[in-house]
Amino acid sequence: MDIFFQLLLNGVVIGSYYILIALGLSIIFGVLDIPHFAHGSVAMFSGYIAYIVVSSYNANIFVAIIISIIFATIIGVILEIVAYRPVANAPPINSFIIALALMMVIDNVATVIFGSNQVSIKSSSNQVFNFGSVTLSEQRLYLLLTTFILVTGLYIFMKYSKTGKAIRAVSQNKEAAQIVGINTNRISSIVFGLGSAMAGAAGAFMGILFALYPAMGGHTVMKGFAVLILGGLGSFPGTIIGGLLIGITENFGVALLSSSYKDLFAFVILIIVLVFKPSGLFGNRGL
Amino acid sequence: MNKKRIILTLIILFSFVIPFLDIGSYNLHLVSYSLIWVILAQGLNVIQGFTGYVSIAQAGFFGIGAYSSAILSLNLGISVWLTIPLAIVISGIFGILIGYPALRTQGHYFAIVTMSFTMIIWVFMMSSVKFTGGEEGIPNIPSPSSVFGIDFSLKENYYYLILISVLITILFIYRLMQSRVGRAFITIRENEQLAQAVGISLLKYKMLSFTISAMLGGFAGALYVHYTHFVNPTPFTVDYSLNAILAVILGGSGTIIGPIIGAFIMIFLPEYLRIAEEYRLIIYAVMLILIVFYMPKGITNLIKIAYNKVLSKVARKSETKK
Amino acid sequence: MKKIKIMYALLVAGLLILAGCSSGDSNEILVGEVDPLTDSAAVYGAPQSDALKLAIEEINDAGGVTVDGEDYTFKLIDYDDKGDPNEAVSATQKLIDRDGVKYILGWAVSASAMAAADELGNKDDVLMLVGNAGAQSIVTQGYDNVFRTRPPAGYTGGPAGEFVADQGVKKLAVLGQLEDAIYAEYYEHFKESFEANGGEIVGEESFQLSERDMYTQLNKLMSKNPDAIFVPGSVEPAAFTFKQLRELSFDGDIYGFTGGTPEQFSEVLDDEQMNGIYDLRPLETTYAAMSDVGKDYVENFKEKYDVNPVPSAVNAYDQMYVLKTAIENADSLEVDDLIKEINEMEPPKEAALTYITIDGKMYDPNGQAFTTNVAMQWEDGDWKFLEEMETDAEEYSKFLTEESKK
The missing domain is CATH 3.40.50.2300 (Response regulator)
Structure with a gap:
């Protein structure tokens, strides 16, 4: 069973990717109650931008990550202002449709601009580290580190900064927050910015470790929602545990069963958890 | 009232005549396909439009009905006339199984949970190669056996089968929404707490609504496979569920005509936008966004508004004449 | 109200404009x-x-x-x-x-x-x-x-199996798009001929067209200590399989059936990582031959x-x-x-x-x-023709005729 630890490590690495996506989505969905289906598409698009910059200027992997994050943040804020804010006070189904439509627009614009072939962000960081029988590539190590940094940073921000407190206020009760003088529009933009930044990081790593292709947005965001609901909306630890759980289960599932059912695990676990605890593993905010 | 009845009767009569018009077999195919989608959309409308729960599971039920009828008729040799009703029942059973956990959630959550189910069903269809043929699917699905000498492998004849199914479905929905059950659905949509307060058992009615949607989805699926004689997992993805949702909304959520218009738009629009193939989906999505901003109640509402304006203009004219 | 009118008009106009059609010239x-x-x-x-x-x-x-x-x-x-x-x-x-x-x-x-x-x-x-x-x-x-x-995939699979056995491979691991008919057919004939020539398949894993992370499957296969690995699949997942094999420091030979261009592979891998990988396929446009x-x-x-x-x-x-x-x-x-x-x-x-x-x-x-069927090997940024794999077309044609009678 000496591949056990390798599988576990693989699971944690993939789980980190899911955490990046789900955490960003969690902030947006949790605070603003918007099912931002275009979240994965934002990750994809900013990943592509990073790819273009890296391949045109021979930049290195860190530049790619930063560019992707910055670009995603910008796109996220623009989407909030242009597409979501007009329907913020309309019935929820409107933001639902807008979210779906945005996903379609971004995915197809990407197809037109970039073509449907996959692209990879090549980097010279090709070292491989061996710990006994376990192998970790340099790129995967960076994913783990980045996730740790971003998650910790976000946590500290949300808990201790003034803006973080304002965000939490809005997520508890939007009208009350407005009454005490919080500019909810600004908070909405910030929330989208933060969430999309995480998506940008995820997109960069998808391109570095694997490949980007225009249709990946939909797939990514669905897993993101699964992790989110599984962990419990609005719960930091929930999302982290959820992401790791799904990453690890997928890897062990493929090892023990077959790779054809890989995508099933996330959703089956989700259903099982929901049957027993409708608010998710760590959720306490009701439905 | 009378005017409406006349128009309705004319439309129904017209639809019976369509195969005799020289529109070409491809266009007849599009109409048949649209009618199947009408059943799918009407089903979705029950849980989404009338009860207020947006479900992303409709493509999953479409698929369950499709594969059920295909496998029962091809592998077990059961008559298609029997497998179609069986497919409806099987879809209904899945509706109950899926509805039970799913309906413990609401709103966006419910949508995402139903989406997860569709994904599970789809992955299962793709991977169980021995059972479902996997990605390549199952070919050579039989047509319904002939009745009164009518050969249902001919597309023109099958059209009538679909048409009659659509009419039965619409009649059923109409009666359903007139009944107490239908009114309970609408009450749940409008205000769940109030519904509970007046004694409506939420879980029971939501499950009923969801199961009816599932059965109609399965009905559409069964009709579909005996028409194309071929089934594979591609039409049963989350994307298709989203298209069904769009069909219901575009046409007019919570109305009876809405899903009909929506279904035809969803099938015919891509044909007309073929010129700008690459940009088609972008145009589509942008139109959608504009519609949500400016015409949130769908095209039926638009027609209603236009109709009312015309009526009021006519009324004013006759007044000034006096 | 005006907004709605304008929208409606634009919609209809847009549809009419886009609903063009073309007619064919008579010659x-x-x-x-x-x-x-x-x-x-x-x-x-x-x-x-x-x-x-x-x-x-x-x-x-x-x-x-x-x-x-x-x-x-x-x-x-x-x-x-x-x-x-x-x-x-x-x-x-x-x-x-x-x-x-x-x-x-x-x-x-x-x-x-x-x-x-x-x-x-x-x-x-x-x-x-x-x-x-x-x-x-x-x-x-x-x-x-x-x-x-x-030619059908199976036509190349047979000679390929023999070729790999001839290279001295005794224990072979297989990771491919095995649920896809074309690769499944190729592999069926490959396996038969490889085993008939004295080889042993120590492990079989599969991936889907859209998969990019093969670590788990590769870990499982590598734990069986194969001499070489065979990768029949579409170029995109195959490229990642190759990349990850290198990352996992696999030191055996890598055989494939993928049909990708230098551009497609270099998207994912370095030239150095690709060197030495084989592709066993029908003679298509693999230029030197x-x-x-x-x-x-x-x-x-x-x-x-x-x-x-x-x-x-x-x-x-x-x-x-x-x-x-x-x-x-x-x-x-x-x-x-x-x-x-x-x-x-x-x-x-x-x-x-x-x-x-x-x-x-x-x-x-x-x-x-x-x-005919050929073995290609990657060298310096492109596929180089190695040799023709022995194939009997007439034999296979008869096989097909037999199959069609079933």
Whole structure:
């Protein structure tokens, strides 16, 4: 069973990717109650931008990550202002449709601009580290580190900064927050910015470790929602545990069963958890 | 009232005549396909439009009905006339199984949970190669056996089968929404707490609504496979569920005509936008966004508004004449 | 209210404008194409489409064809099937019914080709020439009007198995797109011949077309200590398999059946990482082994499109020349006449591939053409021709005939 630890490590690495996506989505969905289906598409698009910059200027992997994050943040804020804010006070189904439509627009614009072939962000960081029988590539190590940094940073921000407190206020009760003088529009933009930044990081790593292709947005965001609901909306630890759980289960599932059912695990676990605890593993905010 | 009845009767009569018009077999195919989608959309409308729960599971039920009828008729040799009703029942059973956990959630959550189910069903269809043929699917699905000498492998004849199914479905929905059950659905949509307060058992009615949607989805699926004689997992993805949702909304959520218009738009629009193939989906999505901003109640509402304006203009004219 | 009126008007206007239509010129021969031009199968479909367009352009520039004293040029009507059999059938119906097309070429995806073949097999007045789609059953259903240039996957699998055994591999691990008919068929014949030549398969894992993370499968396989690994699959997941094998420091030989271009692989891997990897496939456009006509085809393709052609794209190129030559030889545009001619003809002189003729004819009684099978190895940024793998085309043709009787 000496591949056990390798599988576990693989699971944690993939789980980190899911955490990046789900955490960003969690902030947006949790605070603003918007099912931002275009979240994965934002990750994809900013990943592509990073790819273009890296391949045109021979930049290195860190530049790619930063560019992707910055670009995603910008796109996220623009989407909030242009597409979501007009329907913020309309019935929820409107933001639902807008979210779906945005996903379609971004995915197809990407197809037109970039073509449907996959692209990879090549980097010279090709070292491989061996710990006994376990192998970790340099790129995967960076994913783990980045996730740790971003998650910790976000946590500290949300808990201790003034803006973080304002965000939490809005997520508890939007009208009350407005009454005490919080500019909810600004908070909405910030929330989208933060969430999309995480998506940008995820997109960069998808391109570095694997490949980007225009249709990946939909797939990514669905897993993101699964992790989110599984962990419990609005719960930091929930999302982290959820992401790791799904990453690890997928890897062990493929090892023990077959790779054809890989995508099933996330959703089956989700259903099982929901049957027993409708608010998710760590959720306490009701439905 | 009378005017409406006349128009309705004319439309129904017209639809019976369509195969005799020289529109070409491809266009007849599009109409048949649209009618199947009408059943799918009407089903979705029950849980989404009338009860207020947006479900992303409709493509999953479409698929369950499709594969059920295909496998029962091809592998077990059961008559298609029997497998179609069986497919409806099987879809209904899945509706109950899926509805039970799913309906413990609401709103966006419910949508995402139903989406997860569709994904599970789809992955299962793709991977169980021995059972479902996997990605390549199952070919050579039989047509319904002939009745009164009518050969249902001919597309023109099958059209009538679909048409009659659509009419039965619409009649059923109409009666359903007139009944107490239908009114309970609408009450749940409008205000769940109030519904509970007046004694409506939420879980029971939501499950009923969801199961009816599932059965109609399965009905559409069964009709579909005996028409194309071929089934594979591609039409049963989350994307298709989203298209069904769009069909219901575009046409007019919570109305009876809405899903009909929506279904035809969803099938015919891509044909007309073929010129700008690459940009088609972008145009589509942008139109959608504009519609949500400016015409949130769908095209039926638009027609209603236009109709009312015309009526009021006519009324004013006759007044000034006096 | 005004907003709504304007919206409505714009909608209607937009629809009317976009609802255009085109009519064919009377001295144009319409050729239909169904291929995946978008979505994941486009890696094979788009290049095939490009090759087809190149052939048509060349033919038209050289004056087109003359039938019964009349001069004609070819016009292509192509539809994107997105790798989906339902779309493929729909596109086929459109081509036959609305566009009035009699000859349909392309066909990169097996599932689409099979569904369409079921739809138009033995139908009057339609000819189907299949390119890249490699599933066996396309030619074993007994459809008179279906012909295929590219040999079925199983035809290459057998010789490949023998080749790998001959390299001295005793324990082989396999990771491939084994649920996909074409790779499954290839592997079935491969396994049989590999084991018959003394080899042992120590582990079999599979991946899907869209998968990119093969770590788990690779870990499992590597724990069995194989001498080498065999990767039959589509170029995109295969490229990642190769990359991850290098990351996991796999020191055995890597054999593949993928058919990717240097550009496609270099997207994912370094040249150094690719060095030494084998590809065991039918002779497609793997340049060093080709005839002059073949080499010219590759040059022309590169000139027009700025990239190397995917190896299997040439099948569509040759199909078009088959159609043109058949029309010329039969001096007719009627499908029945063309079918008779295609059944008898030799490979066209403009064909880029070198075919093994059966009884002196290009197509065997099943409607299948055969090339030889080759082993290629990556060196310095490209596939280099290593050697021909021993193949018996006639034997295989008889096998197909047996299969079609079932």
